[in-house]
Structure formats: C-alpha cells, structure tokens
Amino acid sequence: MASFSLHGIPVSRGIAIGRAHLLAPAALDVKHYLVQEEHLEAEVTRLREALATVHRELQTLWNDLPKDAPTELGAFIDVHALILSDPMISEAPLDIIRTRHYNAEWALLTQIDELSAQFDEIEDPYLRERKADIQQVAERVLKVLMGTEPLPVQDDDDPDGFKAQMIVVAHDISPADMLKFRDRSFIGFITDVGGQNSHTAIVARSLDIPAAVGMSQASTLIEQDDWVIIDGDTGVVIANPSALVLDQYRERQLQQQRARKKLQKLKKTASVTKDGTAITLLANIELPEDCEAAMEAGAHGVGLFRSEFLFMGRAGSIPSEDEQFEQYRKAAEMMKGRVVTIRTLDLGADKPLDQADHTALNPALGLRAIRYCLAEPQLFLSQLRAILRASVYGKVRILIPMLAHAFEIDQALAMIEQAKGQLREAGLPYDATVEVGAMIEIPAAALSLPMFVKRMDFLSIGTNDLIQYTLAIDRVDYEVAHLYNPLHPAVLQLIAMTIAAGHKAGIDVAVCGEMAGDVKLTRLLLGMGLREFSMHPAQLLAVKQEILNSDLGLIMPQTRKILRAVEPNAIADAVQALQAL
Incomplete structure (x- = not known):
C-alpha cells in the first residue's frame, strides 16, 4: 500500500x-x-x-x-x-x-x-x-x-x-x-x-x-x-x-534515546547560561505525589501547583479545609524548603466543579477561576486558610489565576487578609510574609501591568490561556488547532511586555504554560529576559540543556529583531535561527 x-x-x-x-x-x-x-x-x-x-x-x-x-x-x-x-x-x-x-x-x-x-x-x-x-x-x-x-x-x-x-x-x-x-x-x-x-x-x-x-x-x-x-x-x-x-526515523529514535540518557547527567548541574546568568527551573504539578518527579528532575521548586485537581473526579464533593491543608503541607514538606507556588482554584471553563450546574454558553469567558472564587467566598476562604496553614512547613506562595481588574486583585488580597485574621483568631500558625502573585493570562492583564506590579509580589504568565484569549481559539478544539500559534506577534508582544514590566518593578516573572517546556522556544524566552521557567518535570532536563548552551549576548539582539517582526514566516525562521547561535 x-x-x-x-x-x-x-x-x-x-x-x-x-x-x-x-x-x-x-x-x-x-x-x-x-x-x-x-x-x-x-x-x-x-x-x-x-x-x-x-x-x-x-x-x-x-x-x-x-x-x-x-x-x-x-x-x-x-x-x-x-x-x-x-x-x-x-x-x-x-x-x-x-x-x-x-x-x-x-x-x-x-x-x-x-x-x-x-x-x-x-x-x-x-x-x-x-x-x-x-x-x-x-x-x-x-x-x-x-x-x-x-x-x-x-x-x-x-x-x-x-x-x-x-x-x-x-x-x-x-x-x-x-x-x-x-x-x-x-x-x-x-x-x-x-x-x-x-x-x-x-x-x-x-x-x-x-x-x-x-x-x-x-x-x-x-x-x-x-x-x-x-x-x-x-x-x-x-x-x-x-x-x-523507516531507517531515517529509526536513526532519529536511537538519537533521542541516547540524548535522554545524556540528559540524566545534568540533574545536579547548575542551570546557568554560557555567559553566567542563573536561570530558575520550576515544576508544574497536579498533586503532591508529583513532587517526587520534580525533585528527581532537579527542580528548584514548584512554579505551579494546580490545586483544582484535588477537587476534580469527586462527584461534586469538595475537599475540606483540613484535607486540603494536608495535601498542601505534604507538597511543602516533599520539596524540602524549595518554593511551592499554589494556584488557587482555576475551576470553570474546561474544569467545572459540578457539570450539572455548568450551563454557560461559553464558560471560558464566564464564571471561572478568580471570578468563581469571588462568587463563592466561603469556598475561597477555606482554600486560602489551608494554603496559609501549610506555609509553616515550607516556602509556600499563593498564585491567583485569571485576574483582569484592579477590584479583583484588591478583593482577592482582602480575602487573603481575612483568612489570616481567621487563623489568628483560631490560634493557628501561618507565614505572615507569604508572597502573593498574579497569573497573566488575559490580554487585558498584560496591557495593564502597572496595576499588577504595584500590588503583587510576583507574576506568572499562563501562556496556554494567554494564547487562547489573544487569538480567540478554543485550544481543545482540534478543528481550529492549526490556529493556535505561540509565535503570533501579538502573543510575543504581550509576553515580552510582561517580562519587561516585572523586571522594571523588581519582581519575579515566570512562564508556567506549555511554552516554558518547549525547547524550541527556550532561547526566545531567554532573549526576552525570562529568568524563571516552570514546566512538567519530564521537560526540565531538556530545557536545562538548552540553557547551558545559550549565550545571552548573542540571543538578546536577535530576539529584539524578532519582536519587531510581524510576518509569521519571518518570525518562525528567526526563532529557528536562534537554535544555531
């Protein structure tokens, strides 16, 4: 045939x-x-x-x-x-x-x-x-x-x-x-x-x-x-x-297998570029048990703990504050003092808590993530108390998803203070200096960064949703999957603006979406100024290898040219050319 x-x-x-x-x-x-x-x-x-x-x-x-x-x-x-x-x-x-x-x-x-x-x-x-x-x-x-x-x-x-x-x-x-x-x-x-x-x-x-x-x-x-x-x-x-x-692919397969074995030798190698810039490599996890893979890969910490996975597959039942606390504490202890960034509930859209009640015509644009949490204050407070209680057992940070408005930031921060007050009244310890960060995943957020850097301790760019919302694409719909393009000039501009704003304000900026784990984009992100990557543990060593082979002095001037480009083919070619530097 x-x-x-x-x-x-x-x-x-x-x-x-x-x-x-x-x-x-x-x-x-x-x-x-x-x-x-x-x-x-x-x-x-x-x-x-x-x-x-x-x-x-x-x-x-x-x-x-x-x-x-x-x-x-x-x-x-x-x-x-x-x-x-x-x-x-x-x-x-x-x-x-x-x-x-x-x-x-x-x-x-x-x-x-x-x-x-x-x-x-x-x-x-x-x-x-x-x-x-x-x-x-x-x-x-x-x-x-x-x-x-x-x-x-x-x-x-x-x-x-x-x-x-x-x-x-x-x-x-x-x-x-x-x-x-x-x-x-x-x-x-x-x-x-x-x-x-x-x-x-x-x-x-x-x-x-x-x-x-x-x-x-x-x-x-x-x-x-x-x-x-x-x-x-x-x-x-x-x-x-x-x-x-067949022979060509068998040879490529053998090369990949040999390359994977080589990567294992990089576990204890510091993630530093050729010109001496240290890069932080974090892991994305769904459950505390994933911390083992993160530690095994040599992650500096957890950049994204997707807490909603504790709530899913439970027939609509909600884990109690104590149950959540035990899971967050377990993650903090397993990471042995390394940072653990816990994202508050990102429910709604493709992850409703109760399918039967989830009938919005377009939930991706509806009551999801922080909007859902602010509409369910007791649920949100319960999670915040659980996270704060776990902060005693390690370096825990709180990350708020899908923020777009100043009042959402202010309400979320007010509820964190309320949760702290409730813990003080109950005589339960917590880290009073716990850092709070914002997910930048809506174009409106990336275009109004001053109000974020003024209020938050750190930023994390969720590229999956940022691309989806910027390009108006349902990213799980295979019929429009070909339109999902992380190299669209608008997407690159929003990412570069966010990194630059964070640096100017002196706060950390990470990328925690799929782009962070894509080795073809590592040098582009480095050239934009990104110094903190968060990805699936399985991707970490390959990204580290790319970092070790990167020279920022060569990459950054070329990246500035890419950010000025608007034609898709020119951008794709220039990004590919970065790999040869």
Whole structure:
C-alpha cells in the first residue's frame, strides 16, 4: 500500500515505530432487532449483568493500578465508574428495552446517541470531553455484551528483525484501556479526536508515550498491521513508510534515546547560561505525589501547583479545609524548603466543579477561576486558610489565576487578609510574609501591568490561556488547532511586555504554560529576559540543556529583531535561527 502522512495535534514527545492495531468501535457492529414480550426481562437482566461486569472491571483496574501509574488514571477510572452508575446509563436503557422492545446493545446505543446529541449543543470544551467519557463507558459495556476483547494477543514476530510493538489507532481511547495497553507492547497511540488537554493527551504525557490526537480520519485510513511512525514532536503520523523513511526515523529514535540518557547527567548541574546568568527551573504539578518527579528532575521548586485537581473526579464533593491543608503541607514538606507556588482554584471553563450546574454558553469567558472564587467566598476562604496553614512547613506562595481588574486583585488580597485574621483568631500558625502573585493570562492583564506590579509580589504568565484569549481559539478544539500559534506577534508582544514590566518593578516573572517546556522556544524566552521557567518535570532536563548552551549576548539582539517582526514566516525562521547561535 502507498505511503501517506497525516497531521494532527502533538501531545507527547518522542518517536514511536510499530505495527498499527485498530480499535474498531463496538458500536459499528451492534445488531438491531426487536425482542419478544416474554424475553424482555431476560434482555434487561443481560444488560444489567454487563453493567455489573464493567463495574467490576473498573474496580479491578483501580485495585491493580501500579505504583508508578500517573495519579490522573485513578481519577479517570473514578469518573467512568460514576458515569456507569448514573441513571441515564444504568436505568434509561432498561426502560428503552421494556418500552420499545430493543435488544440490549441497541437500547444502550440509542440512549448514548441521545445523550451525545445533547452534548453537541453545548459549546464547552470540558463537556465535550465528558461526551467522550460517556461514549468510552458505553464501548466497554457493548464489548461485554458482544463478547469482544479490545486488546490483541501480543506477537513479537517481526520479519524485519524488530520487536513488533503496537501502536494503537482508534477514534478515541479511554484512560482505563490505555492502562491495559501499557502492560502489553503498547508504545504509542493515534486518535481521530481529542485536543491538547483531552484525557488521552494528559495520560500520554504522564506516561511519556509518543502520541498524536485530532487526526480526523486516521482510524479509517490506516489499516490493521500497517507499519506506522508517530512523530510526537510535530503531530505527524506516517503510514506505510518507505524503507528509507523507516531507517531515517529509526536513526532519529536511537538519537533521542541516547540524548535522554545524556540528559540524566545534568540533574545536579547548575542551570546557568554560557555567559553566567542563573536561570530558575520550576515544576508544574497536579498533586503532591508529583513532587517526587520534580525533585528527581532537579527542580528548584514548584512554579505551579494546580490545586483544582484535588477537587476534580469527586462527584461534586469538595475537599475540606483540613484535607486540603494536608495535601498542601505534604507538597511543602516533599520539596524540602524549595518554593511551592499554589494556584488557587482555576475551576470553570474546561474544569467545572459540578457539570450539572455548568450551563454557560461559553464558560471560558464566564464564571471561572478568580471570578468563581469571588462568587463563592466561603469556598475561597477555606482554600486560602489551608494554603496559609501549610506555609509553616515550607516556602509556600499563593498564585491567583485569571485576574483582569484592579477590584479583583484588591478583593482577592482582602480575602487573603481575612483568612489570616481567621487563623489568628483560631490560634493557628501561618507565614505572615507569604508572597502573593498574579497569573497573566488575559490580554487585558498584560496591557495593564502597572496595576499588577504595584500590588503583587510576583507574576506568572499562563501562556496556554494567554494564547487562547489573544487569538480567540478554543485550544481543545482540534478543528481550529492549526490556529493556535505561540509565535503570533501579538502573543510575543504581550509576553515580552510582561517580562519587561516585572523586571522594571523588581519582581519575579515566570512562564508556567506549555511554552516554558518547549525547547524550541527556550532561547526566545531567554532573549526576552525570562529568568524563571516552570514546566512538567519530564521537560526540565531538556530545557536545562538548552540553557547551558545559550549565550545571552548573542540571543538578546536577535530576539529584539524578532519582536519587531510581524510576518509569521519571518518570525518562525528567526526563532529557528536562534537554535544555531
């Protein structure tokens, strides 16, 4: 078969080369037939038993989670178990069997189609991902009903002398199935749907497995057992590569493996540029357990603790102040005196606390992050008290997301003072000098920096949202993913302005978005004056290597030229040229 390439969204770095294993949706093979009256209850029982079987499967997956499994996997399994227990899944299809006389598979599929249609009417990235979760749960039930096994028998025979490793190709893959694949010969995956922040993307990054999502027609164009190459750095997939291309990618793969081994030697090396400028490298974490990976990578501290992950996957229940305190304290202690920057709740948009109550037409522009917290003062105060109590156990900082207005800053600072007062009254200790910073992720914030530097102790640029809001792009929508461009001149101007304003005011400025972990952009950010990077721990050593090879005397003049440029091709070429300096 002729070779062809597909272009999607890169979500996890590295190169994977293997045979394609197609996961055909069970829904495609569902038979439709009417059940006679006297057999209806037997059909109801068949569906109930299938639901119970999937419940047991999920419980087994949870119990058997390996110690090194990403913490996100447990949360995703919990979400699927909750969906399975919802009456819309566990009861409604039974009514369809009884009233319409549909067979169990048809009844379940009918209900899922109706639910999916409802989700399609909601313009919300988080809810779109929840639609995928519901479909993944239904897939598991359908496979039980139909007696199909989604995973292949491993075969290590390979005519080319390479171990036949498996690249999974599917319309979508559930996190639970990914865990099963991980125990086999699974080295990468390709999906038709998904975005940078879909569950499959998050798990891929956590497992450090090459992946490409949002490939549109991959599962229909790629055939079973085709040789497939995933270039996770670019989001390119090559099917049926020629012998020459295959050899080229195998060589690149070996080079990457050798480079990774070399990087491990940099763990204890100081992160200093060639001309002697020290750079601070921080880690982004979701849960306290991630501190171990941060310490292992040699991080100077935590630049972003995404505290909302403590609140998610809990069926709407909220962790108590004491529960939060224990988690924040644990992180502070694990970092052994290094800074731990805890971002207050960034709920809303793609991370609602309660999906049922989250019906805004465009939540990304609605009640999210600090807006949500100010609207729920008791929830906010509880978190602030927990963070302040943890500040006794390490160098803890508070980071406020999505600020845009002076009154929001003033209200947030007033509530921090109120939380301190409540702790004093209760006789509970806290660090009275705890620093408070602002996330710069809205263009309005970047264009009104004087009011921020006047009030805050430090700034952190959230490039993911800053790009999204500047370019009016839903960053998890694969249909507009090609428009998401960190090198857009407007984005670069906003970042450069923020760094310059921080320096002028004498306060620290970090970048904690995806740009911080992209080695192709490290020199550009250094040239803009950035001295504090915060990223996923897995990216830290590669960025450190780039820093060690950088000479600011050469980079900064070229960066000034880039910031004056407006043509996309000229900017891209100039950024690439920085790599040669």
